[in-house]
Amino acid sequence: xxxxxxxxxxxxxxxxxxxxxxxxxxxxxxxxxxxxxxxxxxxxxxxxxxxxxxxxxxxxxxxxxxxxxxxxxxxxxxxxxxxxxxxxxxxxxxxxxxxxxxxxxxxxxxxxxxxxxxxxxxxxxxxxxxxxxxxxxxxxxxxxxxxxxxxxxxxxxxxxxxxxxxxxxxxxxxxxxxxxxxxxxxxxxxxxxxxxxxxxxxxxxxxxxxxxxxxxxxxx
Numbered sequence: 001x002x003x004x005x006x007x008x009x010x011x012x013x014x015x016x017x018x019x020x021x022x023x024x025x026x027x028x029x030x031x032x033x034x035x036x037x038x039x040x041x042x043x044x045x046x047x048x049x050x051x052x053x054x055x056x057x058x059x060x061x062x063x064x065x066x067x068x069x070x071x072x073x074x075x076x077x078x079x080x081x082x083x084x085x086x087x088x089x090x091x092x093x094x095x096x097x098x099x100x101x102x103x104x105x106x107x108x109x110x111x112x113x114x115x116x117x118x119x120x121x122x123x124x125x126x127x128x129x130x131x132x133x134x135x136x137x138x139x140x141x142x143x144x145x146x147x148x149x150x151x152x153x154x155x156x157x158x159x160x161x162x163x164x165x166x167x168x169x170x171x172x173x174x175x176x177x178x179x180x181x182x183x184x185x186x187x188x189x190x191x192x193x194x195x196x197x198x199x200x201x202x203x204x205x206x207x208x209x210x211x212x213x214x215x216x217x218x219x220x
Contacts, residue, residue: 036051036108125169136197
């Protein structure tokens with residue numbers, strides 16, 4: 001578990017807390033992006049995409065601020081070991097959250113273009129995938145602060161659910177024989193959810209390295 005207090009330099013503790021707050025707020029903003037998606041399964045609404053773009057901008061700004069905070073810490077303090085891994089890992093985690101947010105913004109855009117009502121089975125598949133991804137976000141970031149093997153197992157199971165949902169979507173679309181345009185938008189929603197779950201797993205792997213100092217291996 002990362003120690004955020006009781007360092008020799010009080011300013012270092014404050015800088016670490018600032019970094020944690022930036023990442024935590026990014027994670028919450030990503031969750032809010034995901035929360036916009038279920039309504040898009042019921043009806044097309046361009047306003048949701050407009051809101052998603054506003055949230056995505058906040059996340060982009062937060063990534064920039066994280067980079068600045070890390071540069072300030074590296075420039076002021078002599079970092080070693082777990083503290084160095086955490087500070088540098090924070091940059092990678094922020095980048096993964098920003099890319100994840102882009103995928104969610106894209107999902108919102110695509111859902112606004114899909115004719116409704118949507119096929120019930122497709123809607124059910126995507127709904128489960130969205131729920132699984134939303135559960136992954138706070139768990140993945142927590143692994144950066146306090147790594148737990150059992151949480152990684154839970155994350156991998158949730159990620160597998162999203163991956164299966166993507167394959168299930170492909171099969172269902174093939175059976176429905178929709179127009180190319182309708183298939184394209186639905187497929188991209190499922191694909192973006194799948195890619196986003198991969199990024200959540202990547203944050204977990206960063207947490208493994210930060211806390212244990214070794215590369216994550218699934219067999220371990």
